[in-house]
Amino acid sequence: MTGVQPMPAADRLYAERVNPQWVRLLNLLEMNVRYERCVGAELFTSDGRRILDFLSGYCVHNAGHNHPRIIASLKEELDRCGPAMLQSHAPELAARLAYHLTQRAGGRLRRAVFCSSGSEGVETAIKFARAYTRRSKLLYAQGAFHGLTCGALSLMSNPFWTEGFGPMLPGATGVPFGSVQALEDCLATRQFAAFIVEPIQAEGGIQVPPPGYLQTAQQLCRRYGTVFVLDEVQTGMYRTGPFLAAHHFGLDPDIVILAKALSGGLVPVGAVLTTEAIANAVYASLKRALVHASTYGENGLAMRAGLAALEVMEAESLGPRAETLGSQLRKQLRETLAPYELVKEVRGMGMLSGIEFTAPRRLSLRAAYEGFDRLHPAMFSQVLVMHLFRNHDILTQACGNNFKVLKVAPPLVVSQDHLAHFVASIHETIAFASTSPRFWSEALRMARRATNI
Numbered sequence: 001m002t003g004v005q006p007m008p009a010a011d012r013l014y015a016e017r018v019n020p021q022w023v024r025l026l027n028l029l030e031m032n033v034r035y036e037r038c039v040g041a042e043l044f045t046s047d048g049r050r051i052l053d054f055l056s057g058y059c060v061h062n063a064g065h066n067h068p069r070i071i072a073s074l075k076e077e078l079d080r081c082g083p084a085m086l087q088s089h090a091p092e093l094a095a096r097l098a099y100h101l102t103q104r105a106g107g108r109l110r111r112a113v114f115c116s117s118g119s120e121g122v123e124t125a126i127k128f129a130r131a132y133t134r135r136s137k138l139l140y141a142q143g144a145f146h147g148l149t150c151g152a153l154s155l156m157s158n159p160f161w162t163e164g165f166g167p168m169l170p171g172a173t174g175v176p177f178g179s180v181q182a183l184e185d186c187l188a189t190r191q192f193a194a195f196i197v198e199p200i201q202a203e204g205g206i207q208v209p210p211p212g213y214l215q216t217a218q219q220l221c222r223r224y225g226t227v228f229v230l231d232e233v234q235t236g237m238y239r240t241g242p243f244l245a246a247h248h249f250g251l252d253p254d255i256v257i258l259a260k261a262l263s264g265g266l267v268p269v270g271a272v273l274t275t276e277a278i279a280n281a282v283y284a285s286l287k288r289a290l291v292h293a294s295t296y297g298e299n300g301l302a303m304r305a306g307l308a309a310l311e312v313m314e315a316e317s318l319g320p321r322a323e324t325l326g327s328q329l330r331k332q333l334r335e336t337l338a339p340y341e342l343v344k345e346v347r348g349m350g351m352l353s354g355i356e357f358t359a360p361r362r363l364s365l366r367a368a369y370e371g372f373d374r375l376h377p378a379m380f381s382q383v384l385v386m387h388l389f390r391n392h393d394i395l396t397q398a399c400g401n402n403f404k405v406l407k408v409a410p411p412l413v414v415s416q417d418h419l420a421h422f423v424a425s426i427h428e429t430i431a432f433a434s435t436s437p438r439f440w441s442e443a444l445r446m447a448r449r450a451t452n453i
């Protein structure tokens with residue numbers, strides 16, 4: 001026989017055919033395990049480990065991994081052999097999901113536009129705001145993460161994401177998150193189509209807005225004719241307690257972007273909720289009936305999953321659960337981590353929390369911390385992530401735009417026992433980093449491996 005090659009091991013094949021650098025990074029962090037079964041907040045590996053998910057795929061798995069009711073509704077949808085992507089009818093499931101989402105969002109949000117990712121939702125918001133205002137400029141908050149398509153990238157200040165991919169959209173301007181004055185200075189020019197902001201900056205380091213900031217931002221947007229857009233891709237779908245984080249702050253936005261947890265973590269999905277006036281500015285005539293659409297946007301599986309995910313999250317009261325357990329968790333973390341200089345702050349809302357680290361005052365420890373910071377600003381948090389994973393079977397990550405903050409965002413079905421294990425594990429890890437040179441020598445070895453491979 002000729003030409004038949006033995007199949008390489010899965011990760012070798014992945015490295016060869018998909019992304020070798022990702023496999024190298026996972027190997028470096030000792031996180032390249034093979035997951036076999038994921039249920040609720042627990043991930044089971046082929047070598048018999050049970051890992052607790054405190055990342056939720058960046059807030060995708062609010063309803064827990066592979067929720068049986070969401071799976072059952074997807075199977076039903078497949079079995080019914082219904083219409084899918086005919087692009088020639090008005091899909092009933094999209095209508096029903098649009099109704100349920102806009103009902104829950106409330107305020108002036110009465111229309112939904114479906115797509116297949118958060119980034120695509122951001123692109124949609126940009127187009128709709130431009131069409132409505134007939135302005136082109138865009139305002140965003142520095143430190144934001146809005147996605148990796150060119151429009152979304154243009155709304156991100158961290159050059160790490162944009163370098164090499166330019167030019168970005170012209171007329172996109174960043175203002176400091178929380179600064180009313182900087183925002184008003186820009187808005188007052190009346191040139192901006194939209195101000196796009198996460199109510200709580202997730203990848204920016206779980207930044208909770210200063211009191212009154214978002215309410216004032218909304219008022220200013222109204223005053224100067226700018227569309228007020230909330231990116232709730234991570235904060236929506238009960239992650240922080242209410243359906244939208246906007247509801248914590250009594251906001252009435254013009255556009256809300258949802259994705260991630262909307263389909264229960266099983267089917268790509270995104271939804272842009274908007275006002276009738278904005279939607280009508282886009283779909284302004286028969287000729288423009290399909291001027292903005294997306295092939296898979298209203299597909300039956302995503303819509304079914306969305307309806308089922310809503311049902312599950314509400315039947316299981318996951319919003320109130322996120323709020324109660326989330327504040328208990330932060331209280332426990334604050335108390336447990338209070339003695340450690342390495343920990344600057346624990347903050348968050350609902351089940352979206354962050355632990356911020358800082359250089360300690362004690363000289364020996366400070367030298368080690370700052371040394372690592374100079375090597376790479378992510379070094380300390382990545383060693384922490386590695387410890388939590390390897391020694392305590394906990395999956396976490398640092399925030400993408402702020403490596404000083406460890407993100408704590410388990411599925412909303414996480415149990416009290418899981419949370420207690422997390423608190424004990426982070427305590428042990430921080431205590432180890434604060435007292436043992438072994439933590440730092442290991443970090444150094446990792447730094448060397450990172451530069452050698």
Ligand SMILES: Cc1ncc(COP(=O)(O)O)c(C=O)c1O
Binds near residue numbers: 118119122145232
């Ligand atoms: C706040 C926010 N907006 C938008 C996106 C982009 O979503 P997607 O990766 O589905 O394109 C993300 C992704 O992490 C996000 O966190």
